[in-house]
Amino acid sequence: MVSASVLLPLLLGCPGPLPKGDAARPDIVLISIDSLRADHLSAYGYDRTTSPNLDRLARRGLRFVGARAASPWTLPSHMTMLTGRWPTEHNVVEDDIALAPDVPLVQEALSNAGYTTAGFVSTIYVSGGYGFSRGFGTFKDYGIAEHDNLAHPVRVETLVEDALLLAKEKGSGAPLFLFIHIYDVHYPYLPPTPWDEKFDRVGTPEEMRYHSYRYFQKRPLSAKRMEHQVAQYDEGIAYVDNAIGRLKEAWDDSDRPAYWIVTADHGEEFGERGSWGHAHTLYREALEIPLLVAGPGIEAAVRTERAGTIDLAATIAAMAGVSWPHGPGVDLRGAVPDRTFIAETSRFDSARLSIATQDRRLDLDLTDGQRTVFDLTTDPREEHGSADSAQADALEQQLWPLLGEHWVADGGTVRTLGLLWSGNARVGQSLVGPARFGLYPSDASVYLDASPPFRGVVTAPAAGLLRYEGPRTAVGITLADDTRAQLEALGYLQAEPEE
């Protein structure tokens, strides 16, 4: 008998087979590729061959068209994937909010059901501090909350190698649930050699320097420069696709059944609305994500019913045969009913809400009250919005109940509920001043105390608020000063515009 510690070095870097699995209990592998918009995958009709491995997976499984993320930025979107709740319910919608300890994560349910669970993540916004590690027997966030991960991101190769190692080490007996979060497609688009010249020349150092969204608001890229940035983005996809191919191959080469789910937390804008990046709008390029589901018993199909990352927790739980009575998600392997999909953001001084049905979407800009309706059947790229008030009213009426109860009327004055505090730190509502209260309708007036606690009193018709305040049990996390400074420099936090 050779001990595992002797075998381990031999297995590393060795493509040997994984331990035999259990046909009755397949592994489940959830892969989230940060910032990957659906229409840049060849599986979704892109003209560059960015994703031969994912294309193969798509041909063998379910490919959902028009699938939606729940948020245009990383933290709330991933929390939705693993809790099956909208951001307005899990409430992890700001940099300093962690998941409340009583909100279940799907990996906990699988762990309790005997799965070996492991998470490998590559950005601070999916790190343990926010609660993502709960329920994972193994969780590697590579210390990214503590050091300069954005300048030196964790590469997909590291994630794949660690996932393979874990499967070899712990794959005997219990089935695996693996969650792999990949950052290599995310800005600043730095695919390694030789991928960095697959579609275009290698970028210059200046082109590879990260600037914030605000920076590019003031200095829009030329069409030629944008074309180059898009090529680099596509090269990142090809690089990631190749690594996922190697991961998938390890399962295919072994006698080990698995479900595969590949998706993204949000997309990326490339000038469609005059800006670049993500987080500040809710248009299709920011929210339409790939969604591929393959595995035992799944027959290949292109699915046009609207689905989204809100369905992942329910789908994963069903694959594992465990109960999941949380949230509106459904098992994507079965029938998908007509539903509405909400999204919201207040990043970079935006304040937007969205509700999408199968064929329409309402975009609400809370900063000016503008309502735009898109017909997703005739205008899937959302280029020809309409201000039709009857349609907007109908969609808006569906939206508010989904956002929950926000205000309680008290003798004609409407008082906020649910401002969350941890000591003196605000951990709940995003209140940075009266103009940023995110109230709808936008002509309602808001008064705030000058110092914490910023208790806001609103004298207005009872109306919805941009945010649901969430459970009072939410706990705050504190970002280290240097991490905060770095995130601000990169434009993630609500920093002042770059001059």
Ligand SMILES: [Zn+2]
């Ligand atoms: Zn992201």
